[in-house]
Amino acid sequence: MSKDRTYDYVIVGAGSAGCVLAGRLSEDPSVKVALVESGPRDRKTEIRIPAAFPKLFKTPYDWNYATTKQTALDDRELYWPRGHTLGGSSAINAMMWVRGHRADYDAWGEAAGSPWSYDEFVRYFQRAERWQGAARADGEDTVYGTAGPLHISPPRHPNPTTAAFLDACRAQGLCELDELNQDDHSGFALTPLNQYKGRRWSAADGYLKPAARRPNLDVYTDARVTRIDFDGTRAAGVVASGVSAGVLRATREVILCAGAINSPQLLQQAGIGDPETLAEAGIDTFVASPDVGRHLQDHLMYPLNVRAAKPVTLTGADSPANIARFLLGGRGPLTSNVGEAVAFLATSPELTAPDIELVYAPVPFVNHGLEAPTEHGLTVGVILLQPKSEGRITPGGPDGKPRIDPDYLAHEEDVRTLVAGVRRAEELLAQSALAAHHTEPMGGYPGVVDDEALTRSVRANAETLYHPVGTCRMGSDEGSVTDPRLRVRGTEGLRVVDASVMPRITRGHTHAPTVALAERAADLIREDATK
Numbered sequence: 001m002s003k004d005r006t007y008d009y010v011i012v013g014a015g016s017a018g019c020v021l022a023g024r025l026s027e028d029p030s031v032k033v034a035l036v037e038s039g040p041r042d043r044k045t046e047i048r049i050p051a052a053f054p055k056l057f058k059t060p061y062d063w064n065y066a067t068t069k070q071t072a073l074d075d076r077e078l079y080w081p082r083g084h085t086l087g088g089s090s091a092i093n094a095m096m097w098v099r100g101h102r103a104d105y106d107a108w109g110e111a112a113g114s115p116w117s118y119d120e121f122v123r124y125f126q127r128a129e130r131w132q133g134a135a136r137a138d139g140e141d142t143v144y145g146t147a148g149p150l151h152i153s154p155p156r157h158p159n160p161t162t163a164a165f166l167d168a169c170r171a172q173g174l175c176e177l178d179e180l181n182q183d184d185h186s187g188f189a190l191t192p193l194n195q196y197k198g199r200r201w202s203a204a205d206g207y208l209k210p211a212a213r214r215p216n217l218d219v220y221t222d223a224r225v226t227r228i229d230f231d232g233t234r235a236a237g238v239v240a241s242g243v244s245a246g247v248l249r250a251t252r253e254v255i256l257c258a259g260a261i262n263s264p265q266l267l268q269q270a271g272i273g274d275p276e277t278l279a280e281a282g283i284d285t286f287v288a289s290p291d292v293g294r295h296l297q298d299h300l301m302y303p304l305n306v307r308a309a310k311p312v313t314l315t316g317a318d319s320p321a322n323i324a325r326f327l328l329g330g331r332g333p334l335t336s337n338v339g340e341a342v343a344f345l346a347t348s349p350e351l352t353a354p355d356i357e358l359v360y361a362p363v364p365f366v367n368h369g370l371e372a373p374t375e376h377g378l379t380v381g382v383i384l385l386q387p388k389s390e391g392r393i394t395p396g397g398p399d400g401k402p403r404i405d406p407d408y409l410a411h412e413e414d415v416r417t418l419v420a421g422v423r424r425a426e427e428l429l430a431q432s433a434l435a436a437h438h439t440e441p442m443g444g445y446p447g448v449v450d451d452e453a454l455t456r457s458v459r460a461n462a463e464t465l466y467h468p469v470g471t472c473r474m475g476s477d478e479g480s481v482t483d484p485r486l487r488v489r490g491t492e493g494l495r496v497v498d499a500s501v502m503p504r505i506t507r508g509h510t511h512a513p514t515v516a517l518a519e520r521a522a523d524l525i526r527e528d529a530t531k
Ligand SMILES: Cc1cc2nc3c(=O)[nH]c(=O)nc-3n(C[C@H](O)[C@H](O)[C@H](O)COP(=O)(O)OP(=O)(O)OC[C@H]3O[C@@H](n4cnc5c(N)ncnc54)[C@H](O)[C@@H]3O)c2cc1C
Pocket: 012, 013, 014, 015, 016, 017, 018, 036, 037, 038, 039, 081, 082, 083, 084, 085, 086, 087, 088, 089, 090, 092, 093, 094, 095, 096, 097, 098, 223, 224, 225, 226, 257, 258, 259, 260, 262, 263, 266, 465, 466, 467, 468, 497, 498, 499, 500, 509, 510, 511, 512, 514
């Protein structure tokens, strides 16, 4: 007797997007949904404690990826964490809810049709949001939604030096934003956070937990999808290790939500990809789709670390007293997401949207926080928002992992923009409001040096800001991997819904747009089911 189980929809990956879809599609009790997650349940205490997220790195809650040697970064192989639990990367991320700029979505609209452009798409952010902050000082309506599943809160306990960073931005003449997530976010603000009462609020908290008891939703954890099963060119189900059933069958659709690395990997393993690349990995081509895995874009970050003038930073914040404050009332410095404030700016007056983000952290950034910092320091991270360099994911990395080559800074203009951004950060550090809080440079930042020496330091110290996208890009053109309704071209019954479908990386962070695009995908899937 067959052990197969049958569902209407089988969703692969319970990350930012997968949780949205599982929650939304199972709202209809007549629809049967399976959500299949490779990682364990999200029961680890460090997931709840915002400041503890680096403690999840290189644990069973992390895929623990690394890039190939990056030629323009002194041949370094960069560590790339990705979430491996319910909530996916939203369970291990820095909780920053930053939508991006109007121009980001207007570019998506150009690539994949007007419903993805800002004016039509913005409602999907609002559908997801439940703003917890104060009303606007200017009396205008909030830009946020107020009734969605995801709590968005201002920081509860910003560090005293964070106010100094904001003062420095003000003194520098940057625009103070009452709310960061406006259509033009050029300016500075405290970071809006995916937190509720001082604790992390992941996509699993918002979308999955309220749905978990529905009889029409089955959630499989510790279940890694190894194969998509096809009936001709129609995706008919998936096979997962750790699931005793045979095939998890999908009568309507298989939906890949495995993220920007694993979704293209699953397509490539199924023979959907660039024929030459597949042949090199010994995989027969099933559907020729050369862009699978290509157009990989990420935000590269260069940290300016400086020693703090006073011992007031997050270093040593995990004292017994602070742990008690956190556990008893969700208060104190352990509620910090680390990146407490942001500024978005343009390095050239001709630009109509920012090309650089500055993230302020009241702690030194050293090796992703893998070791707890021992010294008091501050960081201004400089982020290249619109990289011209693009890389790719290909099969055939070590241990069956995909080969990740973001090809950072391959384009010389990216180096120039990042260096220009560092200069803006140095101006801010020199503003008296902030200068009073730090002394000498530390942790790889050489201090103010000439462009050549600074470029050397960028190559030696830049790291990922953890935002890979673009590897199953959507588009109206035939060469795109997914069509504007996110269906995989050349197949039936197969969609990709996650960060990989973004045709262009946003000038914000990538959790919010992934959630919003999954909210829209839920509408598209429901519409298509009635046809
Ligand atoms: C350390 C870190 C910090 C970040 N900080 C921020 C931030 O502050 N703000 C922000 O906006 N963004 C941040 N990001 C990025 C953001 O979290 C991601 O862009 C977003 O979560 C991506 O959502 P996704 O649904 O595409 O993928 P994910 O959320 O990564 O979900 C993919 C899921 O699929 C599962 N999966 C993969 N392969 C399989 C398989 N074969 N079988 C079964 N399951 C599988 C994974 O385990 C995972 O749960 C950060 C990311 C990281 C890693």
